[in-house]
Amino acid sequence: MLDLIELGLFVALLTIGFFAGAIVEKQHYESIRKREREYADVLTFAVRFPPDRVTPQRAFLVHGTVVISSDYFKTFVAGLRNLFGGRVRSYETLMERARREALLRLKHDARRQGARLVICVRFETTTISTGWVASIEVFAFGTALIPERDAAPAIAPVLTPPAIPAV
Protein backbone atom coordinates (compact mmCIF):
# COMPACT_ATOMS: atom_id res chain seq x y z
CA MET A 1 0.00 0.00 0.00
CA LEU A 2 2.78 2.41 1.01
CA ASP A 3 4.71 1.49 -2.13
CA LEU A 4 1.67 2.28 -4.20
CA ILE A 5 1.37 5.76 -2.60
CA GLU A 6 5.04 6.37 -3.20
CA LEU A 7 4.75 5.33 -6.83
CA GLY A 8 1.64 7.51 -7.22
CA LEU A 9 3.49 10.51 -5.77
CA PHE A 10 6.43 9.91 -8.09
CA VAL A 11 4.19 9.72 -11.17
CA ALA A 12 2.28 12.81 -10.02
CA LEU A 13 5.52 14.78 -9.57
CA LEU A 14 6.73 13.63 -12.98
CA THR A 15 3.47 14.73 -14.60
CA ILE A 16 3.47 18.09 -12.81
CA GLY A 17 7.13 18.55 -13.72
CA PHE A 18 6.51 17.70 -17.35
CA PHE A 19 3.58 20.08 -17.92
CA ALA A 20 4.50 22.92 -15.56
CA GLY A 21 8.15 22.72 -16.61
CA ALA A 22 7.21 22.99 -20.28
CA ILE A 23 5.02 26.04 -19.58
CA VAL A 24 7.71 27.73 -17.47
CA GLU A 25 10.33 27.11 -20.16
CA LYS A 26 8.11 28.37 -22.98
CA GLN A 27 7.27 31.55 -21.06
CA HIS A 28 10.91 32.11 -20.22
CA TYR A 29 12.00 31.74 -23.86
CA GLU A 30 9.29 34.18 -24.97
CA SER A 31 10.41 36.69 -22.35
CA ILE A 32 14.07 36.23 -23.35
CA ARG A 33 13.33 36.80 -27.07
CA LYS A 34 11.26 39.87 -26.30
CA ARG A 35 13.92 41.43 -24.09
CA GLU A 36 16.72 40.53 -26.49
CA ARG A 37 14.98 42.70 -29.09
CA GLU A 38 14.53 45.46 -26.49
CA TYR A 39 18.20 45.45 -25.51
CA ALA A 40 19.54 45.06 -29.04
CA ASP A 41 21.07 48.56 -28.79
CA VAL A 42 23.49 47.46 -26.07
CA LEU A 43 26.45 45.84 -27.81
CA THR A 44 28.38 43.15 -25.98
CA PHE A 45 31.79 41.80 -26.99
CA ALA A 46 34.20 39.29 -25.50
CA VAL A 47 37.28 41.19 -26.73
CA ARG A 48 39.92 41.93 -24.10
CA PHE A 49 40.90 45.38 -25.27
CA PRO A 50 38.76 48.39 -26.12
CA PRO A 51 38.59 49.28 -29.82
CA ASP A 52 39.91 52.73 -28.95
CA ARG A 53 42.65 52.79 -26.29
CA VAL A 54 43.52 56.45 -26.58
CA THR A 55 40.32 58.43 -26.18
CA PRO A 56 39.39 58.79 -22.50
CA GLN A 57 36.34 56.72 -21.69
CA ARG A 58 34.42 56.08 -18.51
CA ALA A 59 34.85 52.39 -17.66
CA PHE A 60 33.01 50.43 -14.99
CA LEU A 61 32.07 46.86 -14.14
CA VAL A 62 28.57 45.64 -15.01
CA HIS A 63 27.12 42.26 -14.20
CA GLY A 64 24.05 40.06 -14.34
CA THR A 65 23.26 36.88 -12.47
CA VAL A 66 20.54 34.25 -12.43
CA VAL A 67 19.93 31.03 -10.52
CA ILE A 68 17.74 28.67 -12.47
CA SER A 69 16.41 25.26 -11.56
CA SER A 70 15.64 22.22 -13.64
CA ASP A 71 12.25 20.56 -13.16
CA TYR A 72 11.43 17.13 -11.81
CA PHE A 73 10.75 15.57 -15.19
CA LYS A 74 13.92 16.89 -16.83
CA THR A 75 16.04 15.74 -13.94
CA PHE A 76 14.52 12.27 -14.23
CA VAL A 77 15.14 12.14 -17.99
CA ALA A 78 18.71 13.34 -17.48
CA GLY A 79 19.14 10.60 -14.88
CA LEU A 80 18.07 8.02 -17.46
CA ARG A 81 20.45 9.56 -19.97
CA ASN A 82 23.23 8.94 -17.50
CA LEU A 83 22.82 5.23 -18.07
CA PHE A 84 23.47 5.37 -21.81
CA GLY A 85 25.46 8.55 -22.16
CA GLY A 86 25.06 11.02 -24.99
CA ARG A 87 23.43 14.35 -25.42
CA VAL A 88 21.24 15.59 -22.56
CA ARG A 89 18.91 17.92 -24.40
CA SER A 90 16.87 18.84 -21.32
CA TYR A 91 19.92 20.32 -19.61
CA GLU A 92 21.14 22.05 -22.76
CA THR A 93 18.07 24.27 -22.84
CA LEU A 94 18.46 24.93 -19.12
CA MET A 95 22.02 26.18 -19.55
CA GLU A 96 21.12 28.21 -22.62
CA ARG A 97 18.26 29.94 -20.83
CA ALA A 98 20.48 30.78 -17.90
CA ARG A 99 23.28 32.22 -20.09
CA ARG A 100 20.93 34.33 -22.16
CA GLU A 101 19.15 35.58 -19.05
CA ALA A 102 22.43 36.51 -17.34
CA LEU A 103 23.59 38.38 -20.44
CA LEU A 104 20.27 40.24 -20.61
CA ARG A 105 20.64 41.32 -16.99
CA LEU A 106 24.17 42.51 -17.75
CA LYS A 107 22.81 44.57 -20.64
CA HIS A 108 20.11 45.94 -18.34
CA ASP A 109 22.75 46.96 -15.79
CA ALA A 110 24.79 48.66 -18.55
CA ARG A 111 21.88 50.57 -20.06
CA ARG A 112 20.61 51.62 -16.61
CA GLN A 113 23.93 53.42 -16.16
CA GLY A 114 23.90 54.95 -19.61
CA ALA A 115 26.27 52.61 -21.47
CA ARG A 116 25.72 51.15 -24.92
CA LEU A 117 28.93 49.13 -25.15
CA VAL A 118 30.17 46.30 -22.94
CA ILE A 119 33.48 44.58 -23.66
CA CYS A 120 35.46 41.77 -22.09
CA VAL A 121 32.27 39.84 -21.27
CA ARG A 122 32.96 36.69 -19.24
CA PHE A 123 30.69 33.96 -17.90
CA GLU A 124 30.99 32.01 -14.67
CA THR A 125 28.86 28.97 -13.99
CA THR A 126 28.29 27.43 -10.58
CA THR A 127 26.20 24.43 -9.59
CA ILE A 128 24.09 25.03 -6.55
CA SER A 129 23.00 21.88 -4.79
CA THR A 130 19.37 22.03 -3.74
CA GLY A 131 18.89 18.36 -3.07
CA TRP A 132 18.19 15.98 -5.89
CA VAL A 133 17.33 18.50 -8.61
CA ALA A 134 20.11 20.44 -10.30
CA SER A 135 20.12 24.21 -10.21
CA ILE A 136 22.79 26.37 -11.73
CA GLU A 137 23.95 29.90 -11.36
CA VAL A 138 25.28 31.83 -14.33
CA PHE A 139 27.10 35.08 -13.66
CA ALA A 140 27.98 37.35 -16.57
CA PHE A 141 30.29 40.31 -16.12
CA GLY A 142 32.08 42.79 -18.31
CA THR A 143 33.24 46.37 -18.59
CA ALA A 144 30.89 49.04 -19.84
CA LEU A 145 32.47 51.92 -21.75
CA ILE A 146 31.05 55.38 -22.20
CA PRO A 147 33.01 57.92 -24.26
CA GLU A 148 33.79 60.94 -22.04
CA ARG A 149 31.94 63.35 -24.31
CA ASP A 150 28.77 61.30 -23.80
CA ALA A 151 29.37 60.85 -20.09
CA ALA A 152 29.64 64.53 -19.20
CA PRO A 153 28.81 66.93 -22.00
CA ALA A 154 30.35 70.30 -21.13
CA ILE A 155 28.08 72.05 -23.58
CA ALA A 156 25.09 70.24 -24.97
CA PRO A 157 25.53 69.94 -28.71
CA VAL A 158 22.92 72.00 -30.47
CA LEU A 159 22.05 70.98 -33.95
CA THR A 160 21.02 74.06 -35.86
CA PRO A 161 19.69 73.54 -39.34
CA PRO A 162 21.61 75.48 -41.99
CA ALA A 163 20.09 78.84 -42.52
CA ILE A 164 18.09 79.14 -45.67
CA PRO A 165 19.40 82.12 -47.67
CA ALA A 166 16.75 84.73 -48.27
CA VAL A 167 15.94 85.14 -51.89
Place this chain on the structure above:
Amino acid sequence: MLVTNLELVPGRRIVAHYGIVQGSTVRAKHVGKDIFAGLKNIVGGELKGYTELMQEAREEAIERMIAEAQSMGANAVLNVRFATTSIAAGAAEILAYGTAVQLDGN
Protein backbone atom coordinates in the same frame (compact mmCIF):
# COMPACT_ATOMS: atom_id res chain seq x y z
CA MET B 1 37.05 54.01 -7.42
CA LEU B 2 37.25 52.65 -10.92
CA VAL B 3 36.55 48.91 -11.13
CA THR B 4 36.94 47.04 -14.39
CA ASN B 5 37.91 43.63 -15.74
CA LEU B 6 40.02 45.25 -18.47
CA GLU B 7 43.79 45.30 -18.29
CA LEU B 8 43.93 48.99 -19.10
CA VAL B 9 41.65 51.97 -19.02
CA PRO B 10 41.35 53.80 -22.34
CA GLY B 11 43.03 57.19 -22.25
CA ARG B 12 44.45 56.73 -18.75
CA ARG B 13 48.01 55.89 -17.72
CA ILE B 14 48.91 53.55 -14.85
CA VAL B 15 51.36 55.38 -12.60
CA ALA B 16 51.65 52.91 -9.70
CA HIS B 17 50.91 49.25 -8.98
CA TYR B 18 49.84 48.12 -5.52
CA GLY B 19 49.49 44.40 -6.21
CA ILE B 20 46.54 42.09 -5.77
CA VAL B 21 43.51 43.01 -3.70
CA GLN B 22 40.67 40.70 -2.82
CA GLY B 23 37.33 40.61 -1.12
CA SER B 24 35.39 37.55 -0.16
CA THR B 25 32.27 36.52 1.67
CA VAL B 26 30.91 33.15 2.76
CA ARG B 27 27.18 32.76 2.51
CA ALA B 28 24.80 30.09 3.70
CA LYS B 29 21.36 29.37 2.39
CA HIS B 30 18.23 30.28 4.31
CA VAL B 31 16.09 27.35 5.44
CA GLY B 32 12.85 29.02 4.35
CA LYS B 33 14.29 29.81 0.94
CA ASP B 34 15.56 26.26 0.73
CA ILE B 35 12.11 24.80 1.30
CA PHE B 36 10.66 27.13 -1.31
CA ALA B 37 13.46 26.19 -3.70
CA GLY B 38 12.64 22.53 -3.09
CA LEU B 39 9.10 23.17 -4.25
CA LYS B 40 10.32 25.21 -7.21
CA ASN B 41 12.53 22.27 -8.19
CA ILE B 42 9.40 20.35 -9.22
CA VAL B 43 8.28 22.86 -11.84
CA GLY B 44 11.65 24.45 -12.65
CA GLY B 45 12.40 28.08 -13.38
CA GLU B 46 14.28 30.87 -11.66
CA LEU B 47 15.02 30.62 -7.94
CA LYS B 48 14.71 34.34 -7.19
CA GLY B 49 15.76 33.98 -3.56
CA TYR B 50 19.04 32.43 -4.59
CA THR B 51 19.60 34.95 -7.38
CA GLU B 52 19.29 37.75 -4.81
CA LEU B 53 21.56 35.91 -2.41
CA MET B 54 24.31 35.52 -5.02
CA GLN B 55 23.87 39.10 -6.18
CA GLU B 56 24.24 40.46 -2.65
CA ALA B 57 27.22 38.22 -1.98
CA ARG B 58 29.02 39.39 -5.14
CA GLU B 59 28.33 43.04 -4.35
CA GLU B 60 29.70 42.56 -0.84
CA ALA B 61 32.82 40.83 -2.19
CA ILE B 62 33.38 43.73 -4.62
CA GLU B 63 32.88 46.26 -1.81
CA ARG B 64 35.45 44.52 0.39
CA MET B 65 37.90 44.40 -2.50
CA ILE B 66 37.38 48.14 -3.07
CA ALA B 67 37.92 48.81 0.65
CA GLU B 68 41.26 47.02 0.52
CA ALA B 69 42.29 48.96 -2.58
CA GLN B 70 41.31 52.25 -0.91
CA SER B 71 43.35 51.44 2.18
CA MET B 72 46.38 51.11 -0.11
CA GLY B 73 45.70 54.47 -1.69
CA ALA B 74 44.73 53.11 -5.10
CA ASN B 75 42.14 54.79 -7.27
CA ALA B 76 41.32 51.84 -9.53
CA VAL B 77 41.10 48.06 -9.55
CA LEU B 78 41.89 46.46 -12.91
CA ASN B 79 41.52 42.93 -14.26
CA VAL B 80 38.82 41.95 -11.78
CA ARG B 81 37.94 38.23 -11.65
CA PHE B 82 35.46 36.20 -9.66
CA ALA B 83 35.54 32.74 -8.19
CA THR B 84 32.91 30.71 -6.38
CA THR B 85 33.65 27.70 -4.21
CA SER B 86 31.21 25.59 -2.25
CA ILE B 87 32.78 24.91 1.13
CA ALA B 88 30.12 22.54 2.41
CA ALA B 89 26.58 21.68 1.41
CA GLY B 90 24.67 24.95 1.73
CA ALA B 91 27.64 27.28 2.16
CA ALA B 92 29.60 28.97 -0.59
CA GLU B 93 32.47 31.42 -0.76
CA ILE B 94 32.30 34.21 -3.29
CA LEU B 95 35.62 35.83 -4.09
CA ALA B 96 36.42 38.94 -6.11
CA TYR B 97 40.02 39.84 -6.84
CA GLY B 98 41.94 42.24 -9.01
CA THR B 99 44.99 44.47 -9.27
CA ALA B 100 45.00 47.75 -7.39
CA VAL B 101 46.59 50.59 -9.34
CA GLN B 102 46.94 54.34 -9.39
CA LEU B 103 45.77 55.98 -12.59
CA ASP B 104 46.83 59.45 -13.61
CA GLY B 105 44.33 62.33 -13.64
CA ASN B 106 41.18 61.95 -11.56
